[in-house]
Amino acid sequence: MKRRVSIIAIGLFVLVSGCAHQPKPAPATQARNDFEKSKDPPIAAQTYLAAGQLAESQGRLVQASQQYSRALWLKPDYQDAMYRQGVVLTELKNYPQAIQMWTKYVEATGGDATAYSNLGFCQELALQFDAAELSYKRGIAKDPHNEACHVNYGLMLARKGRGEAALLQLQTVLSPAEAHYDLGSVYEIQKRKQDALTEYHKAIELDPNLEEAKAKIASIGE
Numbered sequence: 001m002k003r004r005v006s007i008i009a010i011g012l013f014v015l016v017s018g019c020a021h022q023p024k025p026a027p028a029t030q031a032r033n034d035f036e037k038s039k040d041p042p043i044a045a046q047t048y049l050a051a052g053q054l055a056e057s058q059g060r061l062v063q064a065s066q067q068y069s070r071a072l073w074l075k076p077d078y079q080d081a082m083y084r085q086g087v088v089l090t091e092l093k094n095y096p097q098a099i100q101m102w103t104k105y106v107e108a109t110g111g112d113a114t115a116y117s118n119l120g121f122c123q124e125l126a127l128q129f130d131a132a133e134l135s136y137k138r139g140i141a142k143d144p145h146n147e148a149c150h151v152n153y154g155l156m157l158a159r160k161g162r163g164e165a166a167l168l169q170l171q172t173v174l175s176p177a178e179a180h181y182d183l184g185s186v187y188e189i190q191k192r193k194q195d196a197l198t199e200y201h202k203a204i205e206l207d208p209n210l211e212e213a214k215a216k217i218a219s220i221g222e
Helices: 028-037 043-058 059-074 081-089 097-110 113-125 129-142 147-159 161-172 176-189 193-206 211-220
Strands: none
Touching: 028 129, 043 059, 043 081, 059 081, 081 097, 081 113, 081 193, 097 113, 113 129, 113 147, 129 147, 147 161, 147 176, 176 193, 176 211
């Protein structure tokens, strides 16, 4: 999920009156005293979020994480910052902190199903497969039609060699042809050539117009 990067600019505009008689400027000492007494404007959490998104878009993930931390320090329940921090920490492979952040994000969203999917995927990357499966199941319980939970859970099952269970999850939210195609993609990544070809052929049988499957068969070779 991509979010638009917003840049907050603070401008100071001076409006000069068109009256014939202008007020006398304040003495230099007075102006200086006024300036010294003025307070810096507060930095909003949104400003740190924008800075983090900019750093993230430039591939500076450590700096992005620092900015998101500052945003959350100012606004602990800031869901946008939690989400981006979870993504960045996961990409940095800092899985313990990433899992903590995704857990907070699940709580902040009231147990949103897609939030559970994000948590489960991070747990899977951390090789915490039992915890990941539980997160996916909790997300599905919250929203039985959530595509992210079913697809991520199905792909994890496929990678663990549970093909039939994987198809059940995938077909809940995808067409039968798409489900077999996704299963074939997992097998292809695992270098299981014949299994991948079987699934791609099955996908074409179910949907003769599935060009992606035809391209895969051509690239793998019989």
